Amino acid sequence: MAVLPADPTTRALIRRLVRCYLARHRRGILLAVLCTAALAGLTALYPIVIQQGFDRFTAKDADLAWQLPLVIVVVTLAKALAQYGQAVAVQAVVLRVIEALQGDLFRALTRADLATVVRDAPARHATKFTVDAAAIREALTKSINGAADILTVLGLVASMVWLDWQMSLIAACLYPIAVVPILRLGKRIRRASGGMQERMGETAAQLTESFAAARVVRAYRLEAQEEARATATFARLRESLLGIARTRASLDPMLEALGGVAVAAVLGFVGWRVSTGQGTVGEFTGFVAALLIASRPVRALGSLNAALQEGLAGLSRVFAVVDAPRRIADAPGAPPLPAxxxxxxxxxxxxxxxxxxxxxxxxxxxxxxxxxxxxxxxxxxxxxxxxxxxxxxxxxxxxxxxxxxxxxxxxxxxxxxxxxIAYVGQDAVIFDDTAFANIACGRPGATREQVEAAARAAAAHDFLAGLPQGYDTILGPGGGRLSGGQKQRVSLARALLRDPRxxxxxxxxxxxxxxxxxxxxxxxxxxxxxxxxxxxxxxxxxxxxxxxxxxxxxxxxxxxxxxxxxxxxxxxxxxxxxxxxxxxxxxxxx
Structure with a gap:
């Protein structure tokens, strides 16, 4: 079973995540908890249903034989419904949290000092919205699902104790042995995750740079050079990913081996007890069923720490950007610019x-x-x-x-x-939005008449009005629908609309x-x-x-x-x- 590390940084990250993001979704979390409790309880019923069925199906109770399949069907259907509800509720909460994190990250980068933003390639920033967000999402999903696994294991433990407390002690003594290696592997994964994210950002940055320089690459016959650079980058990324994969891959086999030892020990003990007349076949069958059913949630809890460490590493990087101090900011009590x-x-x-x-x-x-x-x-x-x-x-x-x-x-x-102030550069910046929006951003709230007047003054009205949907035409990434001169006139219209000093x-x-x-x-x-x-x-x-x-x-x-x-x-x-x-x-x- 995974145990959270006592690292104060980890605790601070988790407290902030809960306080600032998860606390906003109490209803969704409550629904997930209710579905989780129902799922855990119904799962724990299986061994008891099996035990009761075997022990009651004697000759005198043969007329009850038809009831067992019906009970199993009802329990299974109820469990499936709870499982669906839990999965949907968990994802609804997790995706909203990721959306909020991405929004805060984008807001921080948009308002950050220019020096901070240009320090890294745009692709490196983009990986925080994709790779880091995916790691945080997986960690959150597994953490919330971990609550279901814990409840399921507790329910199954209760079933096993009810069936035979002596056999329960044998099984319980083996699983805690896995805690120490799980925690050690988690720390290794967290360190490796940082290197992997760096390699992902490096790869994205190099690919973006190479494709943006497509003309120069072909004109100077740099294809082989770029291919060599890409090959080296892909190799470094592969090594980083393989390092994490090796560490994570060792978890399940270790837990599987421990589970096998536990089952073998229980089977040996139960076989001895049944042969000496100290237990029933129903108790034996129900107990083994509970042990086998418990193996999946126990393995999931064992791998939770690995996913959690990767998610915490991503969360740490996101919060580092969000918390980065801004040097370009309003002075305390700063007045507006005088007329x-x-x-x-x-x-x-x-x-x-x-x-x-x-x-x-x-x-x-x-x-x-x-x-x-x-x-x-x-x-x-x-x-x-x-x-x-x-x-x-x-x-x-x-x-x-x-x-x-x-x-x-x-x-x-x-x-x-x-x-x-208004700025117009050599390379016109056109957003993947409508022509109207591209001009109106010079003065938020501008009317269509004001936008068209600015476009006329910039000699842009005629070609904008001639677009398929006129000013409501999406101009495409980088203004792909327009020529260089047209893009520049749109940017001039934006500046005219701003009416700057x-x-x-x-x-x-x-x-x-x-x-x-x-x-x-x-x-x-x-x-x-x-x-x-x-x-x-x-x-x-x-x-x-x-x-x-x-x-x-x-x-x-x-x-x-x-x-x-x-x-x-x-x-x-x-x-x-x-x-x-x-x-x-x-x-x-x-």
Whole structure:
């Protein structure tokens, strides 16, 4: 029989699971308990029915012979009904608990700091919702079913004691011997489970990476290399799974052997007693039946600890994510962002990524006045994307201050800050939802008229209205129904609907053809009107249109000014233009 380890961490995990998740489903648990009690009681009746049948079927009671099959049929039908009710009730509770855990896990990852989320590949996060959830589900199911097995064993023990207490002692002395190895095996399984989950996450991450890079793999003839990597990963996963399988596989044979020894000992003792006239055939048959019936729930209880340890390992990983502290959070008593027109000020801003000694930004200072378009330019690694990420507090500056309309962004509520900002990147993010939902998420609660107005301003209305179900058409994973230019215009419509004070652009036209670029540029011009815009510029045309150009190098603003003024300075910006660092077919001119 399984015994819960005394590990305080284990007890804390179980208490939290019961208090925060299982306690919500008292009715379902009560139904499962009632069905479980009925199932255990009816199972315990079998040996007594058998004993009574053998002992009563004498010549003078031959007229009662027809009653035994009828009693067995009634007991069996009642047991089947209780078994069905118990299985359904248990799964209803377990699946609701898993659903709640998955919801809390997803909520935690969705609201976690960006640095926490990007630390692992998306596929590694996904395994927590599948592999870990499956382990927790199995552990919960077996644990609740374990209650039925315990009641069944207790009922059968009572039947055996009622039939013959001396034979019961012989059987009872053997099974406790299995407790020590069961607990030791459980600890080994828990340790091995952690390694197995890592291998599962590693495998999922590598497969996702390999399939996402399908074009590069074929273009560079990397098929053999990817196959070798996959083979090594599959081998490590196989070793992890085989290690757990070996440990778990040793449980049932051990319990089977103990059960065989118990049955042999009982048979020997009972045979001696019957031969000396100290017992009846009915008692012998009923007792052996009870012993054999008890073997299944006892084996199930023996394997419960293994499943429980795997489930606890998965539960520990889930709670570790749920409990991870958030660094990007509202300061105590933080007020909302004050009213303003979108003045953005970088005041000696410094930043470095966790675990990286080199600074991404160092003393970055510039101001974007309300309504201005400020272009951030510079060589790769200059810190342009990092600077943009600090405005909506995807990361927090480690030095200096970043202010929006005079308020330090770290001192106001995240909700009010992010409601004032819209972001459009090179790769349009389209959700597997309707066109309406993809635009409306820019402003929850927006009406259809507002969504269509934003789509018209972004030059997206015509092609969206032409879809099979119009704005109610599901756009597919990644917006598979749309072209690149159409996706970008949908993302621009989303930003227009948001009506932000500050617009962050990571050159939204750099990956488009000339025709689509013209349409998107026109939409962007409308989007920038009256708003402060920070744009990472990859095209010379965008840079020239900017009110201010901030030239960045090594995380600092080394030059600032207009295109003409910077060309006249003949510094880094002028060199970038002359070396065609910007994508442009226009002639270079000061």
């Amino acid at each position: 303003g027109r979108g003045r953005v000020e970088f005041d000696g801003v410094g930043f470095h990524y966790e675990g990286t000694p080199d600074k991404a930004l160092a003393g970055l200072s510039f101001v974007a006045e309300p309504g201005q378009t400020v272009a951030l330019v510079g060589p790769s690694g200059a810190g342009k994307s990092t600077a943009l990420a600090l405005v909506p507090r995807l990361y927090d500056a480690t030095a200096g201050a970043l202010r929006l309309d005079g308020a330090d962004v770290r001192a106001v509520t995240l909700a009010s800050l992010r409601d004032a 500050v617009l962050l652009l990571d050159e939204a036209t750099s990956a488009l053809d000339a025709e689509n670029e013209a349409l998107v540029q026109a939409a962007l011009a409308r989007l920038r009107q009256g708003r402060t815009t920070l744009v990472i510029a990859h095209r010379l045309a965008t840079v020239r249109e900017a009110d201010r150009i901030v030239v960045m190098q090594d995380g600092r603003a080394v030059e600032q000014g207009t295109h003409a003024g910077l060309m006249a300075q003949d510094g880094l910006y002028a060199r970038l233009v002359r070396t065609q660092a910007f994508d442009s077919t226009e002639p270079v001119r000061a």
